[in-house]
Amino acid sequence: MIGLVKFGSDFLSLMVQAPQLRPEAASSIAEGVDHLYFVLTFITLFFTIAIFSTIFFFMVKYRRRAENEVPADTEENLPLELAWTIIPTLICAGLFLWASSLYFENSRPPSASTEIFVIGKQWMWHIQHPEGVREINELHVPEGVPVKLTMTSEDVIHDFYIPAFRVKKDVIPGRYSSLWFQATKVGTYHLFCAQYCGADHAEMLGWVYVMSPADYETWLSSGTPSETMEKTGEKIFNKLGCSSCHQPDGTGRGPSLAGVYGKEEDLKSGEKRLVDEAFIRQAIINPNSVVLKNYPPIMPTFRGQINEEQVLQLIAYVKSLASEERNSNGK
Amino acid sequence: MSTATLDVHEVPTGSRVNYLNAQYGVKSWLLTTDHKRIALLYLFSITLMFFVGGTFAVLMRLHLIEPQGALVQPETYNKLFTMHGVIMVFFFLVPSIPATLGNFLVPMMIGARDLAFPKLNLLSWYIYIIGAIFTLYAVISGGVDTGWTFYTPYSTLTHTSVIPTALGVFITGFSSILTGLNFVVTIHKMRAPGLTWFRLPLFIWAIYATSIIFILGTPVIAITLFLLGLERLLHIGIFDPAIGGDPILFQHLFWFYSHPAVYIMILPGMGVMSELITCFSRKRIFGYSFVAFSSLAIAFISFLVWGHHMFVTGQSIYAGLTFSVLSFMVAIPSAVKVFNWTATLYKGSISYDAPMLYALGFIGLFTMGGLTGLFLASLATDVHLNGTYFIVAHFHYIMVGGAVMAYLGGIHFWWPKITGRLYPDGWARFAALVIFVGFNLTFFPQFMLGYLGMPRRYAVYPSEFQVLNVMSSAGASILGIGYLIPLIYLTWSMRYGPTAGPNPWGAKGLEWTTPSPPPTENFEEIPVVTEDAYDYAHSTVTRG
Secondary structure: OHHHHHHHHHHHHHHHOOOOOOOOOOEOOHHHHHHHHHHHHHHHHHHHHHHHHHHHHHHHHOEOOOOOOOOOOOOOOHHHHHHHHHHHHHHHHHHHHHHHHHHHHHHOOOOOOEEEEEEEEOOEEEEEOOOOOEEEOEEEEEOOOEEEEEEEEOOOOEEEEEHHHOEEEEEOEOOOEEEEEEEOOOEEEEEEEOOOOOOOHHHOOEEEEEEOHHHHHHHHHOOOOOOOHHHHHHHHHHHOOHHHHOOOOOOOOOOOOOOOOOOEEEEOOOOEEEOOHHHHHHHHHOHHHHOEOOOOOOOOOOOOOOOHHHHHHHHHHHHHHHHHHHHHHHO | OEOOOOOHHHOOOOOOOOOOOOOOOHHHHHOOOOHHHHHHHHHHHHHHHHHHHHHHHHHHHHHOOOOOOOOOOHHHHHHHHHHHHHHHHHHHHOOHHHHHHHHHHHHHHHOOOOOOOHHHHHHHHHHHHHHHHHHHHHHHOOOOOOOOOOOOOHHHHOOOOHHHHHHHHHHHHHHHHHHHHHHHHHHHHOOOOOOOHHHOOHHHHHHHHHHHHHHHHHHHHHHHHHHHHHHHHHOOOOOOHHHOOOHHHHHHHHHHHHHHHHHHHHHHHHHHHHHHHHHHHOOOOOOHHHHHHHHHHHHHHHHHOHHHHHOOOOOOHHHHHHHHHHHHHHHHHHHHHHHHHHHHHOOOOEOOOHHHHHHHHHHHHHHHHHHHHHHHHOHHHHHHHOOEHHHHHHHHHHHHHHHHHHHHHHHHHHHHHHHOEOOOHHHHHHHHHHHHHHHHHHHHHHHHHHHHOOEOOOOOOOHHHHHHHHHHHHHHHHHHHHHHHHHHHHHHHHHHOOEOOOOOOOOOOHHHHOOOOOOOOOOOOOOOEOOOOOOHHHOOOOOO
């Protein structure tokens, strides 16, 4: 009983606070998404009210006045049928075009985005910055800079969701998914897992800290000095003995990895594949599925020997080889 | 509608032989092949499942009164929402109207003595029961925590009772397939003389469209769950990426059935609506052929929209665009139906009996459910709303506000025919009102929660979401009471309700030309049909 009274008073005190109707909008796409949301809300209210009031009006006006009354037939009305088929179709077409073009814009990261890596794991978020800084359940990002997240999962499907940015994407084991945003307001925002992932799904949350670019730089360089991802990747590369076959000059038993990232390669199967993050991951975990033309299928799998974070570090290293190649060509 | 004459008033109901008193004893029920008795077997079973599933919902809403969770551990909460979904979707909503009202009414509405395959019909019920037993066993043996969607690879890794649950759903699917097959054959081959396709009641069109989805869609969920079982037992690497599988493949297969399944749940409700609206406004349906063909259009397009459940899985932008445009398209035939029902009221003679109140409630709630679907068909807003409470609110407006309202409206409408008894009308109208208010209070705040960003399936939540959650829970308690009231007075009426005449609403349709309850053979003589459906204007049907 006392609990009930306490609960009642707690609830009342919550109720008198102004209820929040709109989530915080803190990214470059949030306003656009909300604009569409408001128009959709307006359309919903308009049609709901129109139909409710029509029904209510008919219910009163045409209420049964005598038990034996039999109303005359209403003629079928083709123009009316066509009107209420075509008008909703046009409204839907308009909404589709608007929503889709917005989505199209929102899905494409600007090419000059800062890249950050995310690994989901029951029930926490591992974040790694290319500079080597690692975070758990916290993501620090600079304001006004496009950030691209490359994400994967160690176990089951998770979903990376920042309501204030209006962005969400599934984080899937065995795949890389990505999302991007540009934060527009310094502050602290919720990070949720939005795909059910087991017992503590509801506690797989964190905070996103949007900082001014200067603060962000300070934050990156403070704390224990850390090694960049490509540096760690290079160490793993040598430790696992990758370098004995993948020699930079192409004299090893495997192809040289210099400049390979971002190129199209011919596979033994006759397929052409772009060498991207997913390709490199596949080549490490399941090498026989992506053997290059003119090379023997002799690479062993590294499945189970390295974790997703180390795969990402290896990828960072291979990517760095690509840019070195480009730089030397430019000279 | 029929030229058959029946001297039903001359025989007092008590002494007349009907399908209920033709035989007595448990065996006469468990071995019956009478479609009307099988309908009652289903009615009893799905009502039981509805209240089991409903109890889980009440526990969930109680738990969510406090941000840190008021009642159970997160593991238990996860099992509650899973079992709520599994039971409500596969064991209540999917069979609800087709297996009860459909079973009872399809032969009666088309002037037949039974379904085409009466023994198969009984078999369907037994299959349903076996499936239900497996699923209830899973509940008792510790429950399952995958969500009703069984997403891999979580469902291949969790240590809860996935196999018994999936087996239960797998088995029950065959009951749906057989029921669908039975309806399609019956509607094609057993219509009374003169009952052409375009004279059929729209309920029959809706059941026909539903049956097609049963037959074409259900095998896919069966295959999907079978593969899931194999994956769990033998680790063959279909869905689990750790052994070379593709977890997203599961979602494609699952939604290929489960999106059409949404229309399995709502199409029969739309059929019920057409019967109720016409009867209680004494009007022919406005735009018969538009309403009829919109059912088929919905059934067809429903097979092509599954990818809208996967906009945030990283499917290609172009796949997203395709599924988005198809999802907008499926909204159109639904809108056409709503407009035609509303127009049917125009210049009608509208009475406010309890079934009509449920019907009007349906139109309102279904309209809101349908329109909020546009937010989710729109790619840009779906990214924000997917996986949040907005989704939960949206599909409850369709499935509870729509399908359950229509189901209750239909049960109240045909109750006098099914049982031969009348229920207290005042209580029934009161219950309709309580359910409408409770429903909106439960689910409207969830739209707001979703937009604010609260993900679904959260056992605990940040405290800023508490006010809306408490409102929702308060609504759920009203809704729960709203559902208990009909359970009480309908049960009461079976024994103590006043005797019903053959046609208490003054309704058209062949089923109302028979005595209440009908005799085992339905019609003494197969009727000959000479009129269109809902021809109220050219007849003098009165309540009786």
